[in-house]
Amino acid sequence: MKPFHSYQNPSLAVDLAVFGYSKQTLSVLLLNRKEEPFKDRWVLPGAFLQMEERFKDTCSRVLKTKLGMDDVYLEQLYSFDEPDRDPRGRAISVAHYALVNPARVAIAAGSMANDVSWFNINELPALGFDHDIIFQQALQRLRSKITYFPVGFELLDDLFTMPELHELYECILDTSIDRRNFRRKILDSEYIINTGKKREGSQNRHPDLYKFNKKLKKNSFQINI
Amino acid sequence: MKPFHSYQNPSLAVDLAVFGYSKQTLSVLLLNRKEEPFKDRWVLPGAFLQMEERFKDTCSRVLKTKLGMDDVYLEQLYSFDEPDRDPRGRAISVAHYALVNPARVAIAAGSMANDVSWFNINELPALGFDHDIIFQQALQRLRSKITYFPVGFELLDDLFTMPELHELYECILDTSIDRRNFRRKILDSEYIINTGKKREGSQNRHPDLYKFNKKLKKNSFQINI
DNA sequence: TATCTTTGCGTCAGATTAACACAAAGAGTA
DNA sequence: TACTCTTTGTGTTAATCTGACGCAAAGATA
Numbered sequence: 001m002k003p004f005h006s007y008q009n010p011s012l013a014v015d016l017a018v019f020g021y022s023k024q025t026l027s028v029l030l031l032n033r034k035e036e037p038f039k040d041r042w043v044l045p046g047a048f049l050q051m052e053e054r055f056k057d058t059c060s061r062v063l064k065t066k067l068g069m070d071d072v073y074l075e076q077l078y079s080f081d082e083p084d085r086d087p088r089g090r091a092i093s094v095a096h097y098a099l100v101n102p103a104r105v106a107i108a109a110g111s112m113a114n115d116v117s118w119f120n121i122n123e124l125p126a127l128g129f130d131h132d133i134i135f136q137q138a139l140q141r142l143r144s145k146i147t148y149f150p151v152g153f154e155l156l157d158d159l160f161t162m163p164e165l166h167e168l169y170e171c172i173l174d175t176s177i178d179r180r181n182f183r184r185k186i187l188d189s190e191y192i193i194n195t196g197k198k199r200e201g202s203q204n205r206h207p208d209l210y211k212f213n214k215k216l217k218k219n220s221f222q223i224n225i
Numbered sequence: 226m227k228p229f230h231s232y233q234n235p236s237l238a239v240d241l242a243v244f245g246y247s248k249q250t251l252s253v254l255l256l257n258r259k260e261e262p263f264k265d266r267w268v269l270p271g272a273f274l275q276m277e278e279r280f281k282d283t284c285s286r287v288l289k290t291k292l293g294m295d296d297v298y299l300e301q302l303y304s305f306d307e308p309d310r311d312p313r314g315r316a317i318s319v320a321h322y323a324l325v326n327p328a329r330v331a332i333a334a335g336s337m338a339n340d341v342s343w344f345n346i347n348e349l350p351a352l353g354f355d356h357d358i359i360f361q362q363a364l365q366r367l368r369s370k371i372t373y374f375p376v377g378f379e380l381l382d383d384l385f386t387m388p389e390l391h392e393l394y395e396c397i398l399d400t401s402i403d404r405r406n407f408r409r410k411i412l413d414s415e416y417i418i419n420t421g422k423k424r425e426g427s428q429n430r431h432p433d434l435y436k437f438n439k440k441l442k443k444n445s446f447q448i449n450i
Numbered sequence: 451t452a453t454c455t456t457t458g459c460g461t462c463a464g465a466t467t468a469a470c471a472c473a474a475a476g477a478g479t480a
Numbered sequence: 481t482a483c484t485c486t487t488t489g490t491g492t493t494a495a496t497c498t499g500a501c502g503c504a505a506a507g508a509t510a
Contacts, residue, residue: 009234010274012317049235052315054306079304079319081279090277092237094304163457181499183458204456205506224498388488406468408489429487430475449467 010090014058015046017138020102021155026171027118037087038128055094068106073099073154077138085130097138099154146172147225150191153212161199161207189223191216235315239283240271242363245327245343246380251396252343262312263353280319293331298324298379302363310355322363324379371397372450375416378437386424386432414448416441
């Protein structure tokens, strides 16, 4: 299908800030480019829109084919339109961010495997294109979102303990949060449910296992960490 | 310049939810379409991106040429990509919202004049395209934003009174707010400055005139209405 | 049984907020 | 001038929320 107005449109792409949390570290997934421009530089994964694709379709395609991931939390972030953001020509990027549990996704071990890697968000290399800016904005959005909406569980296993959730928040917000006050706020918000089970194996007291409360009314949720 | 990858791109446009506040009413600017599709229906103003234009450029062009407006507050909202949102073919819209003071902008009295009109946001007709959705999202964003960031003054005159600001908040948030508590929060936030002058002419006590504090550090601002 | 660490639960003072009282200012009117 | 009516500016108080912290229960080890 041709565009129905006169001038030649810019290229249209999505870029993805894929966040993962593992071993008390928040990481982002980067791709090592094998072609110009920005050959050998690390960039956010992305792709051009294909015929009839919606943004989320393109994102899912990238997540599936390049990274072997299915069913991840995805949110549109912002559209970037600096004319010179891609040296090949005018290209517009509709940036998204994704939250995944790295334990659940095995990065596809294909030919790409060596070109994809998790990076601690505090130890990022300089990225190609305008991806530094996109990443910073994604991180800011994640930090803002998690303080008032329960997206944290997207990064954890189905069952998780209170100390695990607590550490996740401290890690994402890069601040220390009083353990006991955190517990109270989270429990008051009713966004998690105590399963009655306990996480076994640790040396000390075995913490309760919680699960996310899926019946939570979307608008009733409000924490202020 | 041609796009540097293989397939034919969708059309790219911006749509604008232009909010105005006047006489204790929050309004949005609508355009009456004179062509198919959606002939004779009201829609948000918008335009296709022209060569080398950035989103904000296109927005400014629409505001200037169709509405005769300059220098308005503008913020990117969201990008809409439903494949059938435009019956003419695939078109992507990067929606923005704008805040203007209707008293300061005279809607251009050209051939378009009869086709442009302010509508009370509570009395909107059914809009063409997917503009109902875009508008609702814009309204939601405005409501959310105004509770934590001082954008209200964009809708008012340079000098305004506390009751005027108070009414604006009540109108936008569609709720009643205790006058005295509101005053305290706003003053504590230091985002407005008492000019010492008073608004004359009213029958009763003459209220103080305030102005926006432009030296306010962007990140220090935080109200919770 | 004692010790060490982690986890769960509770307390309390200080800060914030909501609800409300009241006086001052301005204009009209007897 | 004195009184009324309405609006605006300021303060008070009780309820609520938040941050800081104490302490005991649970589990493993010595």
